[in-house]
Amino acid sequence: MLGECPQLETRTEWGVWKPWGGHRLWVAPEVMPQTYALDDAPIGCAPAGELGCRLEQPPDRSGIQKTLAVELARSGSHVTLTHTLTNRSAQGREMAAWALTIMNGGGTALVPFAPFRRHDEALAPAQPLVRWHYTDFADPRWALRERLLRLRCDALLSQPQKAGLLNVQGWCAYARQGELFIKQFPCTAGAPYPDFNCNNEFFTAGSFIETESLGPLATVEPGESLTHVERWSLHRVALSERGDAEVIDQVQKLLA
Numbered sequence: 001m002l003g004e005c006p007q008l009e010t011r012t013e014w015g016v017w018k019p020w021g022g023h024r025l026w027v028a029p030e031v032m033p034q035t036y037a038l039d040d041a042p043i044g045c046a047p048a049g050e051l052g053c054r055l056e057q058p059p060d061r062s063g064i065q066k067t068l069a070v071e072l073a074r075s076g077s078h079v080t081l082t083h084t085l086t087n088r089s090a091q092g093r094e095m096a097a098w099a100l101t102i103m104n105g106g107g108t109a110l111v112p113f114a115p116f117r118r119h120d121e122a123l124a125p126a127q128p129l130v131r132w133h134y135t136d137f138a139d140p141r142w143a144l145r146e147r148l149l150r151l152r153c154d155a156l157l158s159q160p161q162k163a164g165l166l167n168v169q170g171w172c173a174y175a176r177q178g179e180l181f182i183k184q185f186p187c188t189a190g191a192p193y194p195d196f197n198c199n200n201e202f203f204t205a206g207s208f209i210e211t212e213s214l215g216p217l218a219t220v221e222p223g224e225s226l227t228h229v230e231r232w233s234l235h236r237v238a239l240s241e242r243g244d245a246e247v248i249d250q251v252q253k254l255l256a
Contacts, residue, residue, distance in 0.1 A: 001174065001181045001234065003104035003208045012036045014061055021102045021208075025066045025083045028098040028194040028214050034062040063089025077234040083215075086225040096194050097215040097228035101183065103153070105207040107176025108240040110247055111149040111200065112169040130164040130196045137163075141204065147244035155207040164198030164212075172200055172211055173251055175240035182251060183211055184231040191216035 004021035011017075012033040018040060027035055037060035044056040052071035059065040067084040083097045103109075114126035129149075131137070139161055143150040151161065167187060174181045185199065193199045194214055201212040215228035235254055239247050 001104055001107075001176060001179060003102045005102060005208050010036055014038060019102065023068075023081070023099070023101045025068055025085070026098040026100055027062070027064055027085060028096040028217075030098075037062045037064070039066070059086075059088040063087065063093075064095075077232075079232040081230045081232065083228045083230070084225050085220065085227075087220040087222050090222055092219050092221045094217055094219045095226075096217045097226060098194075098212065099185075099214070099228060099230050100210050100212045103174045103181065103209050103211060104176060105153045105155050105209070107153055107174050107209070109149075109151040109153075109202050109204075109209055109211055110173040110175060110239065110251075111151075111165065111167065111202065112171065112248055112251075113147055113149065113165075114168055116146055127166045127168060128197050130198050132162045134160055135163055136161065145244050147248060151202050151204060151209065153204050153207070153209040158206040160203065160205040162201065162203040164195050164201035166193065166197050167200035171251065171255065172202075172213075173239070173247075174209070174211055175238070178236060178238045180235045180237050180239055180251075180254075181211075182233045182235070182254065183213060184233075184255070185213035186215075186229065188216055193217060 002022045005019055009016050009018045014033045015038050017036040017038055039060060046054050048054040048069055055068045057066045065086040065088050069082040071080045083099050085097050087093055141152045141154055141161055170187050171182055171184045187199050193216055199214050203210040213230055218226050220226055239250060
């Protein structure tokens with residue numbers, strides 16, 4: 001399910017940054033060049049319990065140290081990932097943990113909207129849906145429906161597309177070739193999130209797609225840390241062409 005993209009690179013004043021693929025920990029909000037501080041030097045790796053490991057990067061050029069703890073469940077396909085950002089610079093910084101997973105092409109991201117309620121039941125808005133300057137919801141890769149946002153990955157369409165939302169349901173999924181990858185993450189009521197209050201974002205450009213979750217914004221003083229937890233699972237179930245209600249019902253059963 002995880003994708004590799006060694007051909008991609010972003011040139012910055014600090015050097016050439018490469019996403020490589022798989023999963024990474026970034027710092028939100030996205031700014032240049034701090035977010036793109038080079039992060040592909042050797043890292044520390046140590047066991048963490050019977051079924052886990054701890055990966056630790058030296059502080060990058062922006063003064064942030066990144067740590068990722070990965071723990072497998074004793075059975076099944078569940079994985080818990082604990083992301084930690086530590087401020088090793090000399091001054092406080094407002095930031096949020098940003099967990100990005102590059103998925104292999106040929107699939108569809110599935111994102112639940114807040115539950116539908118009739119106009120006479122709820123007058124207040126349900127949630128923000130955020131676009132970027134280059135977002136085009138007329139692009140055929142997007143499908144905005146009553147209960148789900150869908151973003152399809154298409155190798156023949158290289159124009160970038162991105163959107164984000166405050167995902168109060170706390171999960172998103174990626175369906176590909178009869179398998180379903182589910183990512184769970186918290187949504188803290190009332191907490192400020194980056195990017196007009198998004199805790200879940202999606203990006204695609206050509207043959208890969210990113211499923212991203214974000215933690216709340218916080219001011220992290222020198223020597224302090226913040227953490228953000230994701231829980232993954234992988235299932236043999238084909239859902240990409242099914243209706244919204246069936247998708248949501250199936251995912252909720254899997255999460256239960």
